[in-house]
Amino acid sequence: MLAESEQRVLSNLSIFVGLFTIEATCSVAGSGERKSAEVEIAIARLVDKSLVWVHLVGDTVFYRLPDVTRTYAAAKLVEIGQAEPVSLRHALYFGAFFKAIALEQGAYADIGRYSPHIGNVRKALEWSFSKDDRSIGIELAADSAPLFLGLWLLVECRRWSGLALKAIANFGRLSHREARLQEAYAVSSLHTLGNTTEVQAAIRRGLALHEASEEALPQLRLLAGLNLFLTRLGDFEGALAAATRCRTVAELSGSLSDRIIAEWMLAAACHLAGDQVAAVAHCKCGFELETSIGRLDINLFGYDHRLRAEIALARSLWLLGSRKQARKQALEAMNEAARLAPAANYCMAVVHSVPVLLWSGNTGDVADHVDRAISLAEKHSLRGHAAAAQALRGEWLFMSGRPADGVEALRQALRGLHREQLHMVIPAASRALADGLARSGRYDEARETIQSAILFAERMRQTFWMPELLRTQAQIILTSPNPDRKAAELALRRSMDSARSQRASGWELKAAVPLARSMKNRGRGADAHALLQRVFEARPEVSRSTARPLH
Numbered sequence: 416m417l418a419e420s421e422q423r424v425l426s427n428l429s430i431f432v433g434l435f436t437i438e439a440t441c442s443v444a445g446s447g448e449r450k451s452a453e454v455e456i457a458i459a460r461l462v463d464k465s466l467v468w469v470h471l472v473g474d475t476v477f478y479r480l481p482d483v484t485r486t487y488a489a490a491k492l493v494e495i496g497q498a499e500p501v502s503l504r505h506a507l508y509f510g511a512f513f514k515a516i517a518l519e520q521g522a523y524a525d526i527g528r529y530s531p532h533i534g535n536v537r538k539a540l541e542w543s544f545s546k547d548d549r550s551i552g553i554e555l556a557a558d559s560a561p562l563f564l565g566l567w568l569l570v571e572c573r574r575w576s577g578l579a580l581k582a583i584a585n586f587g588r589l590s591h592r593e594a595r596l597q598e599a600y601a602v603s604s605l606h607t608l609g610n611t612t613e614v615q616a617a618i619r620r621g622l623a624l625h626e627a628s629e630e631a632l633p634q635l636r637l638l639a640g641l642n643l644f645l646t647r648l649g650d651f652e653g654a655l656a657a658a659t660r661c662r663t664v665a666e667l668s669g670s671l672s673d674r675i676i677a678e679w680m681l682a683a684a685c686h687l688a689g690d691q692v693a694a695v696a697h698c699k700c701g702f703e704l705e706t707s708i709g710r711l712d713i714n715l716f717g718y719d720h721r722l723r724a725e726i727a728l729a730r731s732l733w734l735l736g737s738r739k740q741a742r743k744q745a746l747e748a749m750n751e752a753a754r755l756a757p758a759a760n761y762c763m764a765v766v767h768s769v770p771v772l773l774w775s776g777n778t779g780d781v782a783d784h785v786d787r788a789i790s791l792a793e794k795h796s797l798r799g800h801a802a803a804a805q806a807l808r809g810e811w812l813f814m815s816g817r818p819a820d821g822v823e824a825l826r827q828a829l830r831g832l833h834r835e836q837l838h839m840v841i842p843a844a845s846r847a848l849a850d851g852l853a854r855s856g857r858y859d860e861a862r863e864t865i866q867s868a869i870l871f872a873e874r875m876r877q878t879f880w881m882p883e884l885l886r887t888q889a890q891i892i893l894t895s896p897n898p899d900r901k902a903a904e905l906a907l908r909r910s911m912d913s914a915r916s917q918r919a920s921g922w923e924l925k926a927a928v929p930l931a932r933s934m935k936n937r938g939r940g941a942d943a944h945a946l947l948q949r950v951f952e953a954r955p956e957v958s959r960s961t962a963r964p965l966h
Contacts, residue, residue: 649838
């Protein structure tokens with residue numbers, strides 16, 4: 416009952432999945448100005464017959480075939496022998512479309528406007544990679560990767576970028592596409608597979624390709640990825656080196672936004688490398704520079720680096736002795752992250768901000784944030800974050816009077832952390848487990864656990880965690896039957912020395928209090944008083960302008 420032109424257009428439209436625009440329709444179902452006009456007329460008639468539906472998404476008019484109609488029309492397309500030519504035009508259209516709009520990885524503010532195309536991109540990729548000539552698929556995978564990443568479709572992104580990288584060996588002229596694919600593969604794999612050698616190889620290969628092209632922003636993105644990878648792997652010195660390289664690239668580019676990103680990356684790196692004063696200074700510099708251009712909205716390797724800086728600021732402030740400001744900053748960082756996409760931001764904020772609360776013995780604001788982070792991490796297959804949040808839940812449990820439950824949660828979490836190679840938090844989780852075992856009266860296990868944690872941190876050269884590990888070791892000794900007080904005091908002095916080297920007066924004080932108590936119990940009250948007085952007098956002051964949350 417349809418006119419011949421309507422039959423042809425309806426059959427061709429069956430190639431689309433979900434929504435499509437009139438421009439896509441004219442490109443796929445017609446060719447040339449005259450035929451495009453005929454397609455538009457046919458579309459209008461098909462809409463009148465309810466064989467094509469109209470959808471308005473924002474300011475854009477989309478069309479869609481009802482499912483039954485699409486199935487019938489697809490059979491007709493095969494029957495007339497046009498399935499392959501139309502599939503080719505479909506893939507070419509979306510390849511050209513995403514090449515033209517040039518989506519940038521990390522710039523996801525407006526990614527939602529392109530989300531209606533995701534079904535057709537999938538269809539085009541499936542068809543392209545089913546052919547011997549995969550050049551169309553390689554280019555489309557590279558150019559559409561930011562869409563998959565922006566919508567947090569990580570498993571799909573890893574699949575398509577992985578397929579494209581395997582095929583690209585036959586297309587040496589596509590080195591610029593390879594650089595984008597290596598980056599996409601690294602981002603998606605980091606969050607779904609963990610800290611694997613494949614991730615590091617992809618980052619370094621992509622970085623080498625972008626260095627050859629001398630483009631600053633792609634280099635910054637990959638250096639941010641390298642910084643994150645090494646941080647998660649527990650190589651804090653290597654992460655600082657990557658952040659320092661980022662600053663060099665930013666200075667050469669002359670871009671203020673690049674410099675801000677570098678300052679924030681250095682803030683997070685200096686914090687874990689044990690230089691809290693420098694961490695606060697880099698945070699402050701980045702925030703002050705940002706005021707001249709407005710808030711940056713850029714996502715690097717799945718994370719908002721402004722948020723990373725805010726978290727580093729909260730932790731550094733606590734270590735420098737400003738507990739109230741640190742707690743306020745940590746809570747604000749988590750609340751802000753809850754409003755950010757993707758979900759990895761909130762999970763990161765909880766995993767690294769909740770310790771600020773726990774360091775002060777504050778458990779009241781912990782449970783809701785941790786439980787929500789676990790739920791989101793599991794929903795989005797962020798296994799490393801799920802394990803890290805589970806470890807915090809275990810610590811919260813025994814601090815809330817449930818040591819047995821806390822120990823079991825921590826054991827389970829540590830298995831996940833080792834599996835994901837999230838070495839950056841393994842010493843902290845092991846310390847918490849040792850503490851929980853001691854609170855449960857299992858002193859032998861507690862001593863073995865804390866000694867293993869110390870050895871692990873030493874092997875990884877993670878001096879950052881040593882003050883807390885040594886303090887916990889001393890407390891386990893002191894609470895054990897027949898304590899060796901001299902050994903405990905030696906561990907506490909080593910803890911204080913390690914904290915002092917980082918200017919971490921918060922941790923120094925935590926070690927000084929039990930040391931002073933032990934000294935007083937041994938009849939050395941005057942020495943204990945003098946010790947505490949020296950610690951308090953040596954605590955650096957943090958200016959109010961630096962300590963306040965900088966939004």
